[in-house]
Amino acid sequence: MAFLCLLISTLLSQSVIAANAPSSPIKTTVILPIATGAAKMIYDEVISGIASHPELEVSTIAISSTENVAAVEERIKANESELIIAVGNRSYKLAKALTTDILIIAGGISGKPNGIPTVSLTGDPAPAFKELKRIAPHIKNIRLVYNDEINGWWYTRAQKVAADYDLKVIGYLATDIKEGVKLYEQLLDDATPKTSAVWIPLRSVVPSKTILPLLLEKAWSKKLAVISNNPSHTKLGGFIAVYPEHKKMGDQLAQFATQHFNGEDIDRIIGTENLNFAINLRTSSHIGIRLSAKERASFDKIFPTQR
Amino acid sequence: MEILKTELKQSTAIAPDQRKLKKTKSRSFQAELFARFSIAGFALAIIAAFAYSYMASTMISRFYEREGIQATENFAQLSALALLYDSGENAKEAALATLNFPSIKHVAIISAENTILLDEGETNEKILSSLDKSKWLDSSARLFPSSKATWQIAAPVYTVFNDDSDPDLTLDDEEIEETYLGYVVIQVDTSEVRSFQLDIFLRNLVVGLGYGFAFAIILSLTLRRLLKPMNELTSVMEETTDGAYKSTDIDPEASLEVIKIADVYNQMISKLAERDQKLRGQKDLLETEVALRTSELVQARDTALEANRHKSEFLANITHELRTPLQSILGYTEVVKEVLEDEGIFNCEKDVDKITHNADHLLSLINSILDISKIEAGRMEVSSQNVNIKSLLDRAVDTVAPLIEKNNNELKIITNDANSAFLVDEKKLFQILLNLLSNAAKFTHEGTITLSAAIKNQNLLIEVSDTGIGIDQEQQEIIFEPFRQIDGSETRQFLGTGLGLSITMHFTQLLGGEMKLSSEVGKGSCFSVSIPKKTDLSDSTDNH
Secondary structure, eight states: OHHHHHHHHHHHHHHHHHHHSOOOOEEEEEEEEOOOHHHHHHHHHHHHHHHTOTTEEEEEEEEOTTOOHHHHHHHHHHHTOSEEEEESHHHHHHHHHOOOOSEEEEEEEOSOOTTSOEEEEEEOHHHHHHHHHHHOTTOOEEEEEEOHHHHHHHHHHHHHHHGGGTOEEEEEEOSSHHHHHHHHHHHHHHOOTTTEEEEEOSSOSSOHHHHHHHHHHHHHHHTOEEEESOHHHHHHTOSEEEEEOHHHHHHHHHHHHHHHHTTOOOOSEEEESSEEEEEEHHHHHHTTOOOOHHHHHTOSEEESOOO | OHHHHHHHHHHHHHHHHHHHHHHHOOSOHHHHHHHHHHHHHHHHHHHHHHHHHHHHHHHHHHHHHHHHHHHHHHHHHHTHHHHHHTOGGGGHHHHHHHHTSTTEEEEEEEETTOOEEEEEEOOSSOOOOOOOGGGOSSSSOEEEOOOSSEEEEEEEEEEEESOOOOGGGTTOOOOOEEEEEEEEEEEEETHHHHHHHHHHHHHHHHHHHHHHHHHHHHHHHHHHHHHHHHHHHHHHHHHHHTTOOOOOOOOTTSOHHHHHHHHHHHHHHHHHHHHHHHHHHHHHHHHHHHHHHHHHHHHHHHHHHHHHHHHHHHHHHHHHHHHHHHHHHHHHHHHHHHHHHHHTOOTTHHHHHHHHHHHHHHHHHHHHHHHHHHHHHTOOEEOOEEEEHHHHHHHHHHHHHHHHHHTTOEEEEEESSOSSEEEEOHHHHHHHHHHHHHHHHHTOSSOEEEEEEEEETTEEEEEEEEOSSOOOHHHHTTTTSTTOOSOOSTTOSSOOOSOHHHHHHHHHHHTTOEEEEEEETTTEEEEEEEEEOOSSOOOEEOOO
């Protein structure tokens, strides 16, 4: 009996061990563009973030701008890949052209997702709002011109989380460039100093280069905070910029891909949760926000560049 | 002596050639060089001015074009909002700033639907307002064909998507997209460009001409300095042409060629002077000899003339002295003949006739010698009177009739207009006719003798021709000299003194006429005498 009990307990313990033991890693092909210099470093950071996940067995395919889709498919097949992660817009476009049934996950794209599960390059509004409220608690509403197709998902998500941070997101829906320009004008008219902030999405129906000079000029004159996903805008006079932390974005991407691979019910598109922040201290002072040295130290980039 | 003459001739022949050279080469070497180099210098300066002006004009034109294109592209960048807002007001400031360019006179913004959103400034030319998107190859501005006075430069306006270049957004490698919004156009007034070009051209031309003048002045001074030794040499040479052999001082600073020419010239002048000296010596010698010879000749001539005069005087005297006894012989012979005829002694008649005949012949000979002596002594007198030519001819024919008949000759007489009075020395003319007819009769056998006479243009023309033995060319040249006969040999066939034709020639000349001879051996001779009519009755004496 004792032997039987021992046997049963041994078998049970073995079955428990077997159930808890990690399953075999998912053979994953990461498609990324051929890059050099600083760009390569960024892609390497993303890849290292993805590869840090033991659930994934990562192999990479670096593609050129004229890469042959069939050749990529052959390599994916040769890798016996179960999952494809396309990093960047070019990789995303190539992945979309693949005829394979393998699950494709996109990461680090700025455009509309078109059905492929995506971790957007645009930061998730929640950490951004959190940071905004930390340094500018007087801001009550965030206004943006958006397009349903391009960044409607972000607007919806922002609206959802805004209340958590005592914020209100006011969207101006634009269908084309001319309408967008006019809406920006309306937005600036509607915005109130101190309480309003203007959000420039990474992708918009209105090209930022066109609208930025006017927008920054009017925002400056009305002492409005301009928040962007592009640090260059902050450098030019925006208040803060929110942009992804690449390694962590890779980590998030790997997790997102695993979840999708395992069939978990999650969103089709999410923003990057781990973000970096840039601030323009001159603009900050202009709109009446004084930051302590400690607060400044929390920013990844500070403009104007301090010597 | 001959060589000396030739050299003198040559030396005198050079002078006209030199004068000719002076006339044809009117410009000096220095002037020629100056003219040619100056023209070349001016031409080069003007060509350089033109070329530089052309290049500068092209550069200015390109500069203005680039400036216009740059201004248009800038204006295009600033016009995006105006096109997005469909409102030119958004770009008014940019338009006014663009119009601040001095050459830009007109700016406009035209939408993609060709609606003019902004139209600032004014020009006479209509602004391009109907360009479509296909006109643009890229976002650069373009110069569109327009009038000479105005350029039209247009640039498209695009708005750019996905151009958010930031290293932190490297993953966002979306391709850049452009949306065409419309275009901007500016009009550039080219009058300033053209004024600038004209200004540059005029300045260059002035500089070019100034350079040309400076070049000409420097050239003139240089040529003057360079050619000074040559000009000095030329002056010395010119003085030399006047006969004064002058050597030149060789300027050690002159060019090598000039020094060489001067050296050679000095050597040549030295030799010429030496030769001239010799020639002058020879000339003096020659002149002395000529004078000596001339003196001798004059003396000889005077002696000869004196001798001839003495001879003539002697002949005149001796003939006069001979005629007197001869006249006595003839007179007494006539008496003897008459006595013999009276006595009936006829067998001696022939002998007496021979005496008469020979005495006549001797008298004739003496008369001829007397005549030639008178002629040579210049004592022959001419006595003119109105003579009936026809009767004179008849008398002459009668006189020579025996001679003509003797040789069985036929005499033809042609006297068309000769039956009139003619003022002439009758004796001399008669003697001329007698001599010519007797000569013809003497040298013609069984032939024809023709005597023709006519008065034409106040001239008496007498011609005696025969079909006799004729006279060859050599004898024709001497036949009129005294004591010359056709046959001068010792065995001659024809008798005579050889004075007849000489006397005839002298008489003809005394009468102011001339005599010609044409003859051919074996065919006969023709003597033509032309005597002018005397205008008065005065006598003259031959003073030859």
